[in-house]
Amino acid sequence: MVGSEGEVMTQTFENYVDGEWRASETGETFEVVNPSDTTEVVAECQQSSEADANGAIEAAAAARDAWKNTPGPDRGAFLRTTAKKMDERRDELAETLSREEGKTLSEATGETGRAVDIFYYYAERAMDYAGESYNPSAQGQNLYTVREPMGVAGLITPWNYPIAIPAWKMAPALATGNTVVCKLSKEAPTVYLKVMECMAEAAEEHDVPDGVVNVLTGSGEEVGQPIVTHDEVDAVSFTGSRQVGDMIYEQATDAHKRIQTELGSKNPTVVTxxxxxxxxxxxxxxxxxxxxGQACTATERVIVHESVEEEFVDALVERAENTEIGHGVEDPGMGPKASESELENTLDYFQTAEDEGATIExxxxEPDGEEYEDGYFVQPTVVSGLDSDATVMQEEVFGPFAGVMTYSEIDEAIELANDVEYGLAASIVTDDHSQANRFVDEIDFGIVKVNEATTGLELHVPFGGMNASSSETYREQGEEGMDYFTIIKTVYDSY
Incomplete structure (x- = not known):
C-alpha cells in the first residue's frame, strides 16, 4: 500500500470470522517479514487469542446445518468462483508468497497455480461426490450409502506451502459440506489471507451462510489448541512437525475426534x-x-551404487556450485530459509555432520556477500562419508541438504532406504526395470517414484506417508481427501 506522500505502508490483515473481517480481541498484531530482506515488513496480522478461536468455532458450528443442506452443485459453484478470483490475482498472490516465505518467484507461481487448480478440481467433485448403490439380497428394497459431512473441520497449516496446503485441506472440506476453522502459520499467513479476500467476495455472490469459512492467525498454543480440543470440532487435519503432530494426535483421539496428520520425513533416492x-x-x-529444501518430500538421503559414487558426487556438487542464491522475487535458483530459527537449525545440522566425521563436499x-546480509540465506550442501545412523542421515534437516551413502547390491540399497523411522516419499533412478519394481514393492514409503525426484505431486491422487510421517488414517488430495471429511450412512429402503 502507498500513503498520501508516496511512502510504502504496511497492510494490516484481520481474521475472517462469521462472514466478516475482525480484529483480534487482544488488540495485538505481529509483523511478517521478508526472509530475503528482513528490513521489509510484508504485513501485520492478528495475534489472536483462545477467545478468538472459540468465537470462530462457535460461528462454524452455527452454520453447520445450513451448509450441510446446501446442494453439492451450489457448494461447487462457490469454490469455482473462488478459484476464478484467485486466478485473476495469480501474479499478486505469487509475489506475496515469495516475499513472505522466500520461495523463488517461479516456485511461488507454481504453488499458486496449484492452489487455483485445487479449488477448481474440488468445485467439480462437489457436484458428483455421493454414496454408492448396492444390489440387495431381498426383493423390493433399495440398498445404498450416503456420505455426510463430519461437521466442523479444524485445519492447522504450516508455513512451507502457505497457499497450497490450506487449499488442499479447505477445498475438500467445503466441497463435502463441512464448515471450517483454519489456523494459518505465523511465518507466512498473508498469501492465504488474500485467498480469503477472494472467498469472502465469492461467498457474498453465492449467499454462502456466515460462519462457513473462518480463518485466524496467531500462535499454536492460543489458537491451535482450542481447534484441537473444542467439543464442537468434529475433525482435525494438521500438517507440520512430528513433535507437534504427535501431541495433536493424542489430544484429538483422547477427545474422540477424527484426526489426520502429515508430518516430516527423511526421503531417499537410490541411484543404481x-x-x-x-x-x-x-x-x-x-x-x-x-x-x-523446505518440503516434507525433499530428498535428503542419496544412496548411490559404489561404482558411480565419485562421478555422481562430482555432478551433484557441480549443480550445487551453479545454484544461484538470491532474493525470492528476483527469481534466482534458490531463495532463503523462511526464518532465522530455520536458518540456525539447518546450520546446526551442518555443523553436526562435520562433527560426526562427514566430508563437506x-x-x-551461509553464502558470502553484502546482498545476503539482511536475509536468511544458506548454501546448498552436499556431504558424504557418513553411515546411515548418523544424525543428519536420520533427522530431518529441512534445508538444501543431500547426504550421500554408497551400496553394492540392491538389497542393501533398499535396506538403507528403509532405515529411518519416517516414510513419506522415496525414489529410484535406474535403467533396470526389475530393480525399479523391487524398489516399489519393498520400500516402506507412501509415495514412490521411478526416475523422478521425491518432490512434486499430482493433485488428483492420494498423498500421505507411512510410519512416523503420518497418522496413517486418511490420505489427503484426490477423492481420498474428500473421504476424510465425510462419514458413511448406510440406507435400507424397503418398499
Missing amino acids: ENADVEQAADIVSGGAFGVT YGGD
Whole structure:
C-alpha cells in the first residue's frame, strides 16, 4: 500500500470470522517479514487469542446445518468462483508468497497455480461426490450409502506451502459440506489471507451462510489448541512437525475426534549402477535444493551404487556450485530459509555432520556477500562419508541438504532406504526395470517414484506417508481427501 506522500505502508490483515473481517480481541498484531530482506515488513496480522478461536468455532458450528443442506452443485459453484478470483490475482498472490516465505518467484507461481487448480478440481467433485448403490439380497428394497459431512473441520497449516496446503485441506472440506476453522502459520499467513479476500467476495455472490469459512492467525498454543480440543470440532487435519503432530494426535483421539496428520520425513533416492549419472544429479539436486529444501518430500538421503559414487558426487556438487542464491522475487535458483530459527537449525545440522566425521563436499555455511546480509540465506550442501545412523542421515534437516551413502547390491540399497523411522516419499533412478519394481514393492514409503525426484505431486491422487510421517488414517488430495471429511450412512429402503 502507498500513503498520501508516496511512502510504502504496511497492510494490516484481520481474521475472517462469521462472514466478516475482525480484529483480534487482544488488540495485538505481529509483523511478517521478508526472509530475503528482513528490513521489509510484508504485513501485520492478528495475534489472536483462545477467545478468538472459540468465537470462530462457535460461528462454524452455527452454520453447520445450513451448509450441510446446501446442494453439492451450489457448494461447487462457490469454490469455482473462488478459484476464478484467485486466478485473476495469480501474479499478486505469487509475489506475496515469495516475499513472505522466500520461495523463488517461479516456485511461488507454481504453488499458486496449484492452489487455483485445487479449488477448481474440488468445485467439480462437489457436484458428483455421493454414496454408492448396492444390489440387495431381498426383493423390493433399495440398498445404498450416503456420505455426510463430519461437521466442523479444524485445519492447522504450516508455513512451507502457505497457499497450497490450506487449499488442499479447505477445498475438500467445503466441497463435502463441512464448515471450517483454519489456523494459518505465523511465518507466512498473508498469501492465504488474500485467498480469503477472494472467498469472502465469492461467498457474498453465492449467499454462502456466515460462519462457513473462518480463518485466524496467531500462535499454536492460543489458537491451535482450542481447534484441537473444542467439543464442537468434529475433525482435525494438521500438517507440520512430528513433535507437534504427535501431541495433536493424542489430544484429538483422547477427545474422540477424527484426526489426520502429515508430518516430516527423511526421503531417499537410490541411484543404481546403470543410471544416467547426469540425469540422476538433475533429479537429486531438484529434490534436495528446490524450495530451499523446505518440503516434507525433499530428498535428503542419496544412496548411490559404489561404482558411480565419485562421478555422481562430482555432478551433484557441480549443480550445487551453479545454484544461484538470491532474493525470492528476483527469481534466482534458490531463495532463503523462511526464518532465522530455520536458518540456525539447518546450520546446526551442518555443523553436526562435520562433527560426526562427514566430508563437506560443498556448502555447509551461509553464502558470502553484502546482498545476503539482511536475509536468511544458506548454501546448498552436499556431504558424504557418513553411515546411515548418523544424525543428519536420520533427522530431518529441512534445508538444501543431500547426504550421500554408497551400496553394492540392491538389497542393501533398499535396506538403507528403509532405515529411518519416517516414510513419506522415496525414489529410484535406474535403467533396470526389475530393480525399479523391487524398489516399489519393498520400500516402506507412501509415495514412490521411478526416475523422478521425491518432490512434486499430482493433485488428483492420494498423498500421505507411512510410519512416523503420518497418522496413517486418511490420505489427503484426490477423492481420498474428500473421504476424510465425510462419514458413511448406510440406507435400507424397503418398499
